[in-house]
Amino acid sequence: MSTQLGHDNRRSGVRYPVSMAIRFSCLAQERTGHLVNVSAKGCCVVSRNGTRGLTAGKSFVIVWMKLPGESTTIRVNPARVRWIQDDRFGLEFIAAKSADFVRIERFLNTLAEPESR
Numbered sequence: 676m677s678t679q680l681g682h683d684n685r686r687s688g689v690r691y692p693v694s695m696a697i698r699f700s701c702l703a704q705e706r707t708g709h710l711v712n713v714s715a716k717g718c719c720v721v722s723r724n725g726t727r728g729l730t731a732g733k734s735f736v737i738v739w740m741k742l743p744g745e746s747t748t749i750r751v752n753p754a755r756v757r758w759i760q761d762d763r764f765g766l767e768f769i770a771a772k773s774a775d776f777v778r779i780e781r782f783l784n785t786l787a788e789p790e791s792r
Contacts (some may be wrong), residue, residue: 688714691786695743699754701736702728710740715780717757717767726764729756738766742782749775 690712697710697720708722718738728734735753742749754766768776 690714690717690719691783693786694741696739697740699725699736699738701734709771711763712777713783714775715763715768715776717754719747719763721763723762726762729749729759729764730738731756731759731764735769736766738768742778745778749778763791 684763688762691714692712693710695710697708699706700763701721704724706725708725710718711721712719729736729775732755736756738751738754739748740751741747749771751766751768751771753769755769757767759765768779771778771779
């Protein structure tokens with residue numbers, strides 16, 4: 676059953692397809708998910724049973740992600756749930772350390788560069 680709550684395509688920034696595991700916490704429960712796209716301001720997550728208890732526009736989560744090639748984890752706290760559809764949901768990054776936002780931007784820049792020979 677498809678549930679669209681607050682889902683629209685008014686996004687700021689380009690989203691880049693990725694495939695990486697993440698952890699997130701909501702309602703005092705740590706959950707796991709799979710990041711399927713990311714931008715400087717948000718991401719799309721797929722999580723089996725991870726959307727239970729979330730409300731679009733009202734729920735906030737803490738996100739931990741480890742970018743490829745990096746040893747330390749980025750923490751986004753909070754991230755607002757913008758939309759939910761089945762086992763997917765969109766997050767808007769609200770706050771993180773400025774150094775973590777720089778790391779996200781640097782990662783996105785590597786995705787935007789053409790492949791070298």
